[in-house]
Amino acid sequence: MTRVRVQKIESIKDPEGNLGKRIELIEDRVIPRFAVRPATEEARMVQEVMRTLQQQLPVLATQRTQFALPKMILFLTENEYEKLGINFDVNQLYELDLSGQSISFKRAP
Numbered sequence: 001m002t003r004v005r006v007q008k009i010e011s012i013k014d015p016e017g018n019l020g021k022r023i024e025l026i027e028d029r030v031i032p033r034f035a036v037r038p039a040t041e042e043a044r045m046v047q048e049v050m051r052t053l054q055q056q057l058p059v060l061a062t063q064r065t066q067f068a069l070p071k072m073i074l075f076l077t078e079n080e081y082e083k084l085g086i087n088f089d090v091n092q093l094y095e096l097d098l099s100g101q102s103i104s105f106k107r108a109p
Contacts, residue, residue, distance in 0.1 A: 002096045003028050003108055004071050006088050012075065020077040023088050025096070027071040071096070 008024040038044045076084065086105055093108035 002071065002098075004094050004096045006090050006092050006094070009088055009090055014075075014077065018077050020075065021081050021088075023074040023076065024070070025072045025074070025094075027069040028093070029069065 004025040005028050006023060007026045008022075010022040012020050012022045014020055038047050095106045095108050097104045097106070
């Protein structure tokens with residue numbers, strides 16, 4: 001089971017002119033935080049300056065703990081989208097299950 005998030009939904013037309021949707025899914029992973037020990041005295045000094053700046057300027061302190069990997073792009077006609085029976089929303093999380101030659105989506109808690 002893989003956790004995916006809807007990154008983008010776009011309206012499209014296929015070569016025959018049929019309307020459809022392009023749904024981009026990305027895999028969300030949490031990146032563990034770890035301390036990096038600089039090898040040189042200069043690097044330690046720069047790290048200390050950056051740490052001080054991050055404490056004084058909260059904008060610099062935001063660290064991304066999520067890592068998004070492209071996982072799947074669905075190109076569906078309107079009819080296929082309706083048959084799928086899922087109303088995808090941007091930023092909605094789903095559990096993606098690939099098994100037995102099938103793909104299933106379940107809304108993540």
